[in-house]
Amino acid sequence: NAGVTQTPKFRILKIGQSMTLQCTQDMNHNYMYWYRQDPGMGLKLIYYSVGAGITDKGEVPNGYNVSRSTTEDFPLRLELAAPSQTSVYFCASSVGQGSSPLHFGNGTRLTVT
């Protein structure tokens, strides 16, 4: 199993550009998450999904959108990139909520200039 795979690993965007961060998992997990991690800050939840066709906002959803058309894929869309979105983005999945450990992808380092 590859686990959780994220692409790209690195990306530089200009202000106002758009992009999609890809995330796919092969563990048949129902729950998927997008986090961002900034220096000196804890991981913050952007969006999550409890199954195909179901998504919901996390703690910091502004400026982002998601979709979940299949169990495997959970892309994150940035429509109008802003410098405040410079961060490391992690996709994660789990069997369930609560006590189920998160399995993280290797992250996408995004810089918006």
Added chain:
Amino acid sequence: GQNIDQPTEMTATEGAIVQINCTYQTSGFNGLFWYQQHAGEAPTFLSYNVLDGLEEKGRFSSFLSRSKGYSYLLLKELQMKDSASYLCAIDQTGANNLFFGTGTRLTVIP
């Protein structure tokens, strides 16, 4: 609301024992996770405590006191590869996600 406090940085010597503390405040608590994150890499799961007491997994142990809102991660026989950030995260009642602390960066020196 919720809050987690962890030391920002710690340094320890190879072969020694180090204890990384985590105190938390939350209105509804289910359990507490510890994750390890090497620089530039993804967090990986270390432990999950839901009951009071110490749970041991090889060189790593994790302790929880629910009444005190306190946990620690104990690393024995430190190795250079243990240099990493250690993230404490709480699983809260009725929440859809974990609440993460800012992490403790551990440096192991020869």
